[in-house]
Amino acid sequence: MLARAAQSTRLPLAACPDSVLARDLRAAVDLPLFVNSQMDGYAVRSAAVAEASPDAPARLRVVGAVHAGDGPGPGVDDDEACKIMTGAPVPEGADCVVPVEDTSPDPDDDSAVLVRAPRARGEFVRSPGDDVRTGDVVIPAGVQLRARHLAAAASLGESALDVRPRPRVGVVATGSELVAPGRPLGPGQIWESNSLTLTAALKACGCEVTATLTSGDDRDEFTAALDSAVSDADLVVTVGAVSMGDAEVVRQVLEGRDGARFAPIAMQPGGPQGMSTWRDTPVVCLPGNPVSALVSFVVLLRPVILEAVGRSPVQPVRARLSRDVTSPAGKVQFLRAALGPDSGAGIPVAEPVSGPGSHLVASMARADVLVEIPADVTSLAAGTEVEAIPL
Ligand SMILES: Nc1nc2c(c(=O)[nH]1)N[C@H]1C(S)=C(S)[C@@H](COP(=O)(O)OP(=O)(O)OC[C@H]3O[C@@H](n4cnc5c(N)ncnc54)[C@H](O)[C@@H]3O)O[C@H]1N2
Numbered sequence: 138m139l140a141r142a143a144q145s146t147r148l149p150l151a152a153c154p155d156s157v158l159a160r161d162l163r164a165a166v167d168l169p170l171f172v173n174s175q176m177d178g179y180a181v182r183s184a185a186v187a188e189a190s191p192d193a194p195a196r197l198r199v200v201g202a203v204h205a206g207d208g209p210g211p212g213v214d215d216d217e218a219c220k221i222m223t224g225a226p227v228p229e230g231a232d233c234v235v236p237v238e239d240t241s242p243d244p245d246d247d248s249a250v251l252v253r254a255p256r257a258r259g260e261f262v263r264s265p266g267d268d269v270r271t272g273d274v275v276i277p278a279g280v281q282l283r284a285r286h287l288a289a290a291a292s293l294g295e296s297a298l299d300v301r302p303r304p305r306v307g308v309v310a311t312g313s314e315l316v317a318p319g320r321p322l323g324p325g326q327i328w329e330s331n332s333l334t335l336t337a338a339l340k341a342c343g344c345e346v347t348a349t350l351t352s353g354d355d356r357d358e359f360t361a362a363l364d365s366a367v368s369d370a371d372l373v374v375t376v377g378a379v380s381m382g383d384a385e386v387v388r389q390v391l392e393g394r395d396g397a398r399f400a401p402i403a404m405q406p407g408g409p410q411g412m413s414t415w416r417d418t419p420v421v422c423l424p425g426n427p428v429s430a431l432v433s434f435v436v437l438l439r440p441v442i443l444e445a446v447g448r449s450p451v452q453p454v455r456a457r458l459s460r461d462v463t464s465p466a467g468k469v470q471f472l473r474a475a476l477g478p479d480s481g482a483g484i485p486v487a488e489p490v491s492g493p494g495s496h497l498v499a500s501m502a503r504a505d506v507l508v509e510i511p512a513d514v515t516s517l518a519a520g521t522e523v524e525a526i527p528l
């Protein structure tokens with residue numbers, strides 16, 4: 138996945154938002170493209186209006202009008218003005234624009250205008266190179282493309298950009314108890330959330346999610362889902378069925394394969410983890426408890442994906458605990474917390490939103506961060522400064 142993502146692909150501009158630019162974008166033209174007006178008004182020679190004032194306006198003959206999209210208008214001489222709209226090319230001979238507010242019609246002459254204020258050479262005139270010059274680097278490689286970058290690229294006439302390819306990821310959630318949200322539940326059933334959570338989280342860090350599937354705890358159904366997920370993916374993420382029960386279909390199907398590893402790791406939530414391959418495609422197997430699934434993604438998978446797509450890592454923040462907390466010995470705990478206003482110490486307060494249970498999925502909605510409590514720490518007092526990973 139890392140190797141493929143380091144290459145580049147050309148995407149039309151409309152498909153570029155959030156992608157990472159693979160090569161510097163240099164200006165192929167100057168911007169602005171030509172000398173044009175910054176105001177609706179009159180293009181004149183600055184010398185012709187140098188003495189103009191409300192009491193002694195300059196009277197100029199109007200030789201024509203130019204609108205945005207017109208070719209160059211008529212030339213402007215010393216005693217002349219050309220009506221001009223914002224974005225229209227400034228006529229030959231004119232060197233400034235007088236905004237229409239500083240002019241009035243000549244009551245004695247339909248074909249003349251009275252200019253009531255002086256304007257210096259170049260005023261309200263936009264010239265090529267004011268913005269960028271041909272050859273300038275406008276967007277350096279590595280930048281994640283936002284609206285402002287598309288504005289620059291489109292204005293330079295680029296219709297497509299070279300970006301890092303998005304990793305294609307398939308998601309498979311397992312569990313015979315799972316029912317799509319909105320559908321009626323039978324006894325013992327629950328609404329499915331992990332496939333949606335992971336799909337959203339993968340997209341948010343730049344992946345193209347090519348399949349979002351669910352499967353019961355049945356070997357054939359799960360292998361069919363895997364076949365389908367790998368058919369158009371660089372990576373498959375499964376969720377659920379990796380622990381110690383007797384219906385752990387993910388573990389049963391994938392554990393025995395070459396290079397597979399299934400083992401609990403010393404973190405909570407997110408203890409049981411696995412990885413394997415299916416038809417040469419890597420498969421990462423996250424635990425099924427909804428909090429464990431998202432925490433595992435944020436702590437273990439997101440950093441790798443961000444590197445693959447060329448985005449910066451999510452930086453941890455410092456915060457102070459709002460209350461005393463405890464943590465299991467020998468495991469790194471990731472406590473879900475909401476960030477509150479500055480405590481006066483220059484850093485925000487982290488308010489735990491729930492206990493440690495990895496089924497507490499609704500409470501997690503209130504969390505902004507995961508407070509990381511090291512494995513050798515079993516309690517922390519209110520006010521302790523901690524490191525927290527933004528969700
Ligand atoms: N004897 C042991 N039991 C468990 C251990 C252990 O070490 N020994 N570890 C526990 C931990 S920690 C976790 S986390 C879970 C992980 O188990 P699985 O990955 O096998 O997950 P499931 O059993 O499939 O599901 C756990 C839980 O989450 C619900 N779930 C699963 N998938 C979804 C989904 N897509 N949407 C919503 N909810 C889902 C499922 O109904 C279960 O309640 O194992 C512990 N057990």
Ligand code: MOO
Pocket residue numbers: 404405406407408409424426428429494495
């Ligand atoms: O991943 Mo489990 O949640 O450690 O409770």
